[in-house]
Amino acid sequence: MSRNLTRKKTRLELSRHAARLFLDRGVAHASGDEIAAAAGIATRTLWRHFRSKESAVEPLFAQSSLRFAAILRQWPRDISIEELFAAHLGPDRQAAEDTADDILVVRLLAMLPEEPALRSAWLMSCQIGEEQLIEIIAERLDRPRGEFEVRLCAATVTAAIRIVDETVSLAAVKHGLKTTTAEVNAHLAQAIRKASSLPFCDPVTPRIWPDEDA
Amino acid sequence: MSRNLTRKKTRLELSRHAARLFLDRGVAHASGDEIAAAAGIATRTLWRHFRSKESAVEPLFAQSSLRFAAILRQWPRDISIEELFAAHLGPDRQAAEDTADDILVVRLLAMLPEEPALRSAWLMSCQIGEEQLIEIIAERLDRPRGEFEVRLCAATVTAAIRIVDETVSLAAVKHGLKTTTAEVNAHLAQAIRKASSLPFCDPVTPRIWPDEDA
């Protein structure tokens, strides 16, 4: 296995331990020593992986965004976002391990109001998602990655996803609200549509290749 | 003067010192001791005001958002966002002190790519701006503050403002690009229009009062 891949997996595993401790004791009362001990590594090693204990949960958040982005990357040009979600989004369509991670994320998001330190980790992870989205939108609409319109649209859509995530998580954990996958998907797709300043949610016309005008 | 107001001003003043030190030496090489010394207070006092040295710049960022929000709050219902900006936005329409603060902010934003710690402070401040915007939009469109549509719109518009701020700052500082106030205003208004999922940028119909249908 590639060097970089194992490192990523190590970080993700550390992230899970950090998340569980933060959930149990709260961020302030979980020390770097404890996280390292729980993961069975030296404290020094923990600090080599993360610049701060709060940022230790970022891989978990980022992993979530990255899996979502992976789905969007396989998005056929001729189907709408609703169809894409129906086909690929839901706990029954992913590994059990990933679902466990999602649950950790949801529980962490529910404690954002009380834990500002966690919020900044979450926002930083959204930033990563935003960069993914720039590439995805640029690709789908056949526009350059650096273009302002593309970056703008990625930012607004990311904001929408963030709001839905926070809303759904809070509703689920704090108010015990049970929502079906279909409902969440619909909610998400609707929010993304409203937020998108470029028309990438519907089927897009395929690029016209130069050698086709013969 | 009210206790709470002096506290706010103290924090803002500390914020300016922190910003200058961060700009000079970089975040990593500016210590809490130095910030406190520069501001002429005890180090212990600095930590009473801020939970971390990075968050010491938040008041400066927040101040910027708050002044912007203050303008939006005075927004007459019968004029467009472009007219509002033309009337109120620009260095010649504000105190010299505020302009100096804006310059600090712009220079800080330009170092976001190299300073992740600063980025999380910036994102946290955007969160504050977002909450302001929720109230402003709800007020202008006569909708409840808690409504999902309103929060969504505030989030997307905040994202747009953030992207414009980052873009303009980077262009100004790194590439020495000079932009006129009118250009920035146009750019900002255009981005907000594209980002807004609710129609608050144009004149809105005044609320119909119950006692008027006589």
Next chain:
DNA sequence: AGGTGAAATGTCATTTAGTGACACATAATA
């Protein structure tokens, strides 16, 4: 003006977060 209580600040000790330096282990490469 002078007294009063709450909040801000200072001082010092202490804990916790995070880094530097160097030795050792582990795995890919020749």
Next chain:
DNA sequence: TATTATGTGTCACTAAATGACATTTCACCT
């Protein structure tokens, strides 16, 4: 098997952050 990269452990250290308690400041009252 020797070689080199990179990851990890140990220990000493700096810097960030908090606790405890004394002192000052200032709005508010008489």
